[in-house]
Structure formats: C-alpha cells, structure tokens
Amino acid sequence: MKQLAPDVWAYTIEAEGFPTTSAVVLTPRVALVVDTLTGPAEVAPVAGFVASAAGERRVVVVNTHHHWDHVFGNAAFAGEDIVAQRGCPRLIQAELQGGDESLRLPPPEGVPLPNVTFGDRLTYSDAGGSVHLIHTPGHSEDSIVVFLTDSRLLLGGDTVEWPLPNFGQRDGRDDWVRTLRQLKQLPADLVVPAHGPAMGKQIIDANELYVTGVYEAVSAAKAAGAARGELDLPAERFLAAGVVVDDVYAAAHRDNLLWAWDEV
Ligand SMILES: [Zn+2]
Numbered sequence: 001m002k003q004l005a006p007d008v009w010a011y012t013i014e015a016e017g018f019p020t021t022s023a024v025v026l027t028p029r030v031a032l033v034v035d036t037l038t039g040p041a042e043v044a045p046v047a048g049f050v051a052s053a054a055g056e057r058r059v060v061v062v063n064t065h066h067h068w069d070h071v072f073g074n075a076a077f078a079g080e081d082i083v084a085q086r087g088c089p090r091l092i093q094a095e096l097q098g099g100d101e102s103l104r105l106p107p108p109e110g111v112p113l114p115n116v117t118f119g120d121r122l123t124y125s126d127a128g129g130s131v132h133l134i135h136t137p138g139h140s141e142d143s144i145v146v147f148l149t150d151s152r153l154l155l156g157g158d159t160v161e162w163p164l165p166n167f168g169q170r171d172g173r174d175d176w177v178r179t180l181r182q183l184k185q186l187p188a189d190l191v192v193p194a195h196g197p198a199m200g201k202q203i204i205d206a207n208e209l210y211v212t213g214v215y216e217a218v219s220a221a222k223a224a225g226a227a228r229g230e231l232d233l234p235a236e237r238f239l240a241a242g243v244v245v246d247d248v249y250a251a252a253h254r255d256n257l258l259w260a261w262d263e264v
Helices: 040-053 088-096 173-183 202-223 247-261
Strands: 002-005 008-015 018-026 030-034 058-062 081-085 116-118 121-126 129-135 144-148 153-157 190-193
Touching: 002 190, 008 040, 018 040, 018 144, 018 190, 030 040, 030 121, 081 088, 081 129, 173 202, 190 202, 202 247
Parallel strands: 030 058, 058 081, 081 116, 153 190
Antiparallel strands: 002 008, 008 018, 018 030, 121 129, 129 144, 144 153
C-alpha cells in the first residue's frame, strides 16, 4: 500500500495493461475501500490492510462504477456495506448476464451487488472532515468520484484518466464535459484516477480537451467523407505536448474514435 495522504492509501495492479488502483480512506469512524479491482485474489492485499488498520471503524466498500475492474473483488469484503450510485447494481447485473463486458468471467466467489445506493451525493462527516461521494456521469452513467475535504484529495474513478479517458457512456459527451467542469470547482490539490498516476487538477483540463477534441475531429472527418475504420487521428493530437501514449492507450484511443463515430 502506498500512502498518498495522512489518511489515504492506494494499491495498484495491472489489469489487461491498465494500471488499476484501489484506495483506502480512514476517517475517525469509517474505513472506506474505494473499488475492489478485478477479483478477490487481486484485492486481497487491500482487504488485509483494512483488516489490520480499520480497528473499531466500520468498513464501507465504495464502487466508483459498475465496470468489472472496479467491482469484481467485492466478494473479498463479504458482509460489509457496498455503496454506489443508484444505477450501479442494475448495470453490474447486466454486465454479469453477458452485457458490455461479456469477455470477462466473474470470479467463482461471485460479485456481491451494492446494497446502499444514492442519487446525486452521499456524505460521510465526522471530526476529521467530510467525504463526499458525488455522481459524475460521463464515462458511465453511474460514475462517481470521492472527494476528501480535509486532505483536499479527489479519487476520480474513471471520470478522469491518464493519459486519456475511455469512452463508455452512450451519448455521454455532454454529461462528461459538464461533470469535468464541475470537478474543476472542487478545492482539490491531488487527483487520483483509478487508472494513472496521482497528479494535480491538470488531468481534468486534459480530459476535457481530449473529449471535446475527439468528438469535434471525428465529426469533421465523418462530414468530410472518411470511413469509420480509417480515421487518421492519432491520440497525440488531442493531448498536451510530450505526453506519451503506450500501445494499450493507443488502442483505447482507437476504440474511442469508433465510439465517437457512432454518435456524431
Ligand atoms: Zn470504467
């Protein structure tokens, strides 16, 4: 576990080439586990850390959204409350029944669904400050972020991602841009995406430029007669100078182009 702030730790694995992070937040009364990675075995080090560090605190699992690499380890926290946005349980069920992530088999332990849900915002407050779970649609309709007022730290889930985000909500562009502009208003010093390094708020601007830039460019290319599979729009065109895109993110970018093509 890597300590990011006095009360925040992170643990990162690699999932199909994507660095993927689970975080633990200790408030005076609650131990929050934010995302459970790709399975109980993969998240076991986090479960072990929480078991020893939580003390008298109540353990609460948070799923930032329904995608497999954020929820498939839920069974490692059997018996604890699992909190998510209202749309999340239905979307996990759809995923398990062969929906959008049908290539990934769930773990033999199963995937316990979130049992505590909310709409726009859920806040845990105590002497150490507040932890806000905030609905931030765009990457997926059920996406949330976790904002810690005391440490001025934002756990971004997949709402922000580095070096570029993955498109995952059909017709979600406007939601996403609205969300990113809203996130910029939060008094955060450190932003920790589920995929990518901890950094400052520049990741929010970078993602907004990428999302708006890709949709504009794909729309223009389509209007000019380009074919769906032949878009010549390299990722670097939508990123800050010097940002390196590896093979995994180059492939994610190509998927994003096709995703946008089907909407514009
Ligand atoms: Zn996701």
